[in-house]
Amino acid sequence: MNKTWLIIKREYLSRVSKKTFILTTVLTPIGFVIFWIALIFIMSSGVEKKKIALLDPSDALQISEKGKLRDGMVSFSYPKKNLDELKLTFIDEGFKGILFIPEQSLDSATTTFNIHYYSNDDISISTQETIKKAIAKHARKIKMYQLGINDVLLNKLNTKIALQPKNLDETKEDVSDKRAYVATALGAIMMFLIYLVIFIYGNMVMRSVMEEKTNRIVEVLISSVRPFQLMLGKIVGVGAVGLTQFAIWALVFPLLYLGVGLTFSGKLSQLQELTTTSTSNSNDMEKIMFIFQELGNFNFGYIIFIFLIFFLGGYVIYASLFAAVGAAMGDDWGEGQSLTLIVAIPVIIAFYIGIAVIENPTSTLAVWSSIFPLFSPIVMPARIVFDPPVVQIITSVIVLILTSILFIWISGRIYRIGILMYGKKTTLKDFVQWMFRKD
């Protein structure tokens, strides 16, 4: 065991101390932060309140009677000047543009209302929308008054449809309708993460095995340690590198989130204020609030625990397969491509099943593919947020663990023969033969 530990340490340290590891580990969060800060600046510059002068000489909008236009991202001023005068001075007075209302009537029969906008700059889409919405809302107010409708009456026309998913088991709490959305997103993220890990770190194991084989150092190594120890050390060492990277990110991202939040708190609260007062975004805001509320309703301890089991199980199964493939490959990269594909196919199939499963987490396909060990590491995490029956989870975990052990054993058998084979193209038949060959 001591020797395996030495191998794990070498595999781990040689990777963690590599420039590429340090760069990707550090640069990824930094990249996110830069992206994020840029986003804040872009958004806050975009939502800067624009002062616009509104000229309504014919009083079509009946500002004095019906009140001023609602401010959102645009604040309206009502200077007492005429259009030609203002055209010369509006920039000096701090206006972005002039909104001129030509003479026309505005009553319940009006279908189109013309307004003119004067400015040195092109009018942005968001400003256009804001202005149009503000005027439309105001027009609606005037029309409602003329038609004798009030808000109370209007609201009577609306019927809110509440779809409530009911739990069959009456003792259990009913789930909220928003939960499905959140669960879908969460499941997809976890599934994608495992999919990536299998490919990135599985490939790393394979390359590492091949490197030792093409270097010819492997014969020296296995005259000191058993091939199985060597393979195991590699799988654990590379896996630890992956976990380290995730752990660093898991620590750094919330810190950075907090840091950015504090540093730009002024800008952020300004942003928030604007979005909440703005008429257009209140619905989105509400949704976001719901999502956050809903996120709190998930049992994260449980989800992360199950996720980790499948994460590790999936990694072990596929990394050991990749190790066997790496051992079987010769000095030539191209030779082993078909073998790599054989390992990659179940992962890709599992990914597509996973996508289907998120849509329909209780289908027969979902149940069986989340138990089948080559698919379950990707499919089960996608399902777990939908609270599958515990029996299924336990079955799946047991099958997963047994398969992991079996695959490590099988790969070890192939590996020990493969690493000493040179100059021969390996076929699937060889794999089977090597598995049953004695030492």
Next chain:
Amino acid sequence: MNVLELQKVRKTYQEHVACDDVSFNIEKGKIFGLLGPNGAGKTSLIRIITTITKADSGSVLFNGVPLNAKHPSQIGYMPEERGLYKKMKVGHQITYLARLKGFSKKEAFNQLDYWLDKFNITDWRHKKIEELSKGMQQKIQFICTVIHNPELLILDEPFSGLDPINTNLIRDEIYELNKKGTTILFSTHRMEQVEQVCENIVLINKGKNVLNGPVSDIKNQFKEHIYQIDFIGKLPENIEEHVTVVEELESSIKVQLIDVGHANKFLNYLLTQKTLVTGFNEILPTLNEIFIKIVGGTSDE
């Protein structure tokens, strides 16, 4: 006392028989040659001794004990196809391999200092293997093989790919280790090297051992009573009535005699014929000749 005893070791790969009841002993402190043409089964045999693979049948005793998991730490093995981690630094590389052989960190570092100092290469310590030349890498490879003070050193074609300077350096190092008591198993198909270094040999062909014993015994066993006679002047004219002339030069002649007793008679004959003899030597066959004679047309290559 034998470091290694092989008894009827047999190993097959599918239909191919790599080792067919091979038996030999390696005496402690000796330099032992494992000979055979390419594909004779040398590497298979070495892989069994180094516990990389297991024999199908037969037994391998290390210091009288059947091979077990503790023995690899007492064996140093330099395979024919060798290599190192290209990206690893010299110091790390050597200590890593020493520790895999069971050395503690401290022992590994002590040994590293000793060997780097011995080869005068302390300033290479922090260089990566890929930065070194081929010859330098071979020195490191050798250090990696002997770093853990093995009792038995197995060298598979140790001089292949070495330049003459490194060949001498490594050969001297092998002698020195041998003097300190290390037993050496030297595997090669190059006979002239064996003659220089080995005291005992085993010759393997097609997985079977065909010859086994001290080099001098084997040479005697295969001698054909060929003598070289150096002389001044003229040989008797009817010399071919007495012996078979193998080769005739201006002042020396090679003849084949019937047996050792014949040599005396023949010398006597020459003297009575008033030939001025300046030298009379028995020519023993070289291992190469024996090798070719035995392996001859039966080799795979």
